[in-house]
Amino acid sequence: MKEQFVSDLNVKDDVDSFFLVKHIAVMEAKDGKNYLNVVLADATGDLESRKWHNAQEVADAVIRGDYVRATGKINHFQGRLQLIIQTISKIDNREIDKSDFTPKSTSNADQMMEELLKHVNDLDDVYIRDLLQNMLFDTDIARRLKCWYAGKSIHHAYESGLLEHILSCTRLAVHLSNVYKVNHNYVVAGAVLHDLCKIYELSEGPLVDYTDEGKLIGHLMKATEIVDHFASKIRGFPSSIKVHLKHIIISHHGEIAYGSPKVPQTAEAYLVHLIDMMDSKMNSVARAINADRTIGRWTGMIKHLDCVLYKHELMTHTEYLPEPEPQERRVKGAASAPATVPDAPSEKVMPLEKSEERAKTKSEKKKDGTLTYTMARMLEGLKDNQAPDEE
Numbered sequence: 001m002k003e004q005f006v007s008d009l010n011v012k013d014d015v016d017s018f019f020l021v022k023h024i025a026v027m028e029a030k031d032g033k034n035y036l037n038v039v040l041a042d043a044t045g046d047l048e049s050r051k052w053h054n055a056q057e058v059a060d061a062v063i064r065g066d067y068v069r070a071t072g073k074i075n076h077f078q079g080r081l082q083l084i085i086q087t088i089s090k091i092d093n094r095e096i097d098k099s100d101f102t103p104k105s106t107s108n109a110d111q112m113m114e115e116l117l118k119h120v121n122d123l124d125d126v127y128i129r130d131l132l133q134n135m136l137f138d139t140d141i142a143r144r145l146k147c148w149y150a151g152k153s154i155h156h157a158y159e160s161g162l163l164e165h166i167l168s169c170t171r172l173a174v175h176l177s178n179v180y181k182v183n184h185n186y187v188v189a190g191a192v193l194h195d196l197c198k199i200y201e202l203s204e205g206p207l208v209d210y211t212d213e214g215k216l217i218g219h220l221m222k223a224t225e226i227v228d229h230f231a232s233k234i235r236g237f238p239s240s241i242k243v244h245l246k247h248i249i250i251s252h253h254g255e256i257a258y259g260s261p262k263v264p265q266t267a268e269a270y271l272v273h274l275i276d277m278m279d280s281k282m283n284s285v286a287r288a289i290n291a292d293r294t295i296g297r298w299t300g301m302i303k304h305l306d307c308v309l310y311k312h313e314l315m316t317h318t319e320y321l322p323e324p325e326p327q328e329r330r331v332k333g334a335a336s337a338p339a340t341v342p343d344a345p346s347e348k349v350m351p352l353e354k355s356e357e358r359a360k361t362k363s364e365k366k367k368d369g370t371l372t373y374t375m376a377r378m379l380e381g382l383k384d385n386q387a388p389d390e391e
Contacts, residue, residue, distance in 0.1 A: 002100040007044035011295070013074040015083055018091065020101040020206060021066045022046060026055045040070060040083065041206075043103050045291045048077075051085040058088055065207050066090050067101070079300050081293040102206045103158035109146040112160065112167050119170050120192065125185040127237055128245075132192055134230050144199035151198075152208045154304050155280040155287070159205055162198055165279060166191065172275045182267045190248035190272035197222035220260070223249045248272050285309065 004017035019040035027037045036051035036058055049070070051058060062068055072085040105112075117136055123129040135141055145163050150156030156165040173191035177184040200222050201214030213222065224246045231237040248269045253260035254277065264270040289309055292299040299309045 002042065002096065005044045005100075006040075006042050006047045009047070009074050009081060009083075009293075011074055011076045011081065014071075015074060016071045017069070018042075018096050018100070019047070019068055019070055021062060021064055021068055022207065024059060024062060024064055026059045036085070038085065038088070040068070042101050043099070045103075045293075047083050048080060049083040049085050051088065062088065062090050067093055067096050076295065079294045079296070098206075105156075105158055105160035105164045107160070107164055109160045109163060112163050113142065113146060116163070116167050116170060116192070119174055119188060122174075123185050123188060125241075127234060127241055128185045128189050130234050131227070131230055131237070131245075132189060134233065135196070135226065136192075141196075141199065144204075145196070147204070148199050149202060149205045149208045150195060150280075152202070152210075155284040157208070157287075162195060165283070166195060168279045168283075169194070169272075169275050172279065173272070176271060176275065180267070180271060182271055186244055186248065186266075186268040187271055187275075189245055190252065190268060191275060193223055193227070193245065193249055194252040194272055194276055195219060197226060218259070220250050220253070244268070252276050281305075 002018050004015060009015065019042055021038065022041045023037070023039035025037050026034050029035050033052075034055040036049075036055040038049040038051065040047045040049050049072070067090070068088050069091050070083070070085055070088045072083050072087075075082045075084050113136075117133070120129060120132045120136065123132070136145075145166075147159055148162040149158060150162040150165045156162060169191040170188060173187045174184075177187040197219040198214075201211060201217075201219040203209050203211055227242060227245055227249070231242050244266065247262065247266065248264075251260050251262045251264040251269045252273045254273045255263060264273050284304065288299060288302045288305065289311055292309075292311065294300040297311050299311060301308055
């Protein structure tokens with residue numbers, strides 16, 4: 001039984017535990033000697049590891065996807081935790097519980113599926129509603145969707161992560177289609193369909209890779225095939241709906257450079273693109289912070305975000321709000337005016353006009369347009385940091 005997990009490890013800890021090998025390669029050091037570069041993993045995260053001796057011997061015996069027993073000591077290298085391996089050996093898969101090595105969504109898959117179907121059932125376009133229902137009730141699609149990863153490593157890269165991402169996008173679609181002047185049915189359908197065919201593009205976890213179909217066709221084009229297939233089973237399905245849905249799907253990466261054969265050219269397509277980008281980015285930010293093992297309040301460099309992140313606690317400063325005046329301290333007959341407390345030191349109260357004038361003066365010292373400028377930079381950064389087909 002596995003007792004030590006990656007998330008529990010700290011500098012100078014002795015390690016003796018089971019891991020899944022996610023990466024293993026023989027590298028050459030500056031002195032010309034070989035060493036072993038390994039990434040070990042369990043359900044709680046990845047652990048960079050090095051073995052300085054007998055590199056080739058181990059590499060000949062252990063490959064990616066093997067379960068191993070590794071011993072060693074946790075070191076601190078360039079702000080990150082690193083395991084210096086003393087021994088590493090392959091173990092029989094029957095010795096381990098695979099759930100210890102499979103990261104999972106914190107949400108229940110059946111409950112997420114139920115909510116997703118509810119949003120679909122609420123659509124008022126009968127053709128789009130029937131199309132999505134037929135897809136989600138398909139036995140193979142439903143089975144895969146409940147457990148599939150949304151990507152290899154970047155966003156929602158865990159069991160049921162794809163369903164979590166699609167549901168999150170659908171929730172945003174339901175809300176934002178009431179904020180903007182768009183067709184609600186198309187936006188929700190786009191949220192459901194845009195990444196659905198990753199169930200064919202990616203292999204099953206925990207070691208996710210691209211399938212042959214994923215490499216040769218990809219989830220965008222595969223989704224257009226699925227739309228055609230299920231639409232053909234609905235009598236009188238309008239070709240105009242198929243065209244619009246397929247446009248939303250193939251354009252949701254936003255730019256040709258990011259893998260979309262078309263850029264978004266309808267309001268609905270553009271909104272689905274932004275929803276997908278926002279949810280994937282926010283998930284990758286949260287995962288990067290949670291997985292970071294750097295000592296201190298800042299993460300190490302997050303390559304796919306091209307930045308470091310501040311690991312602050314989410315808190316609301318309600319403790320600094322003034323407490324309501326006790327009832328007994330109020331003057332009789334004056335419901336809104338508190339009575340003066342006897343013996344309390346008197347304070348000089350600034351007239352309201354001067355108080356407002358001072359506040360205005362302070363605010364004028366700030367650079368004009370600071371908020372607008374900051375928000376614009378944030379949105380530019382979000383767009384600039386989007387990698388092609390982030391997984």
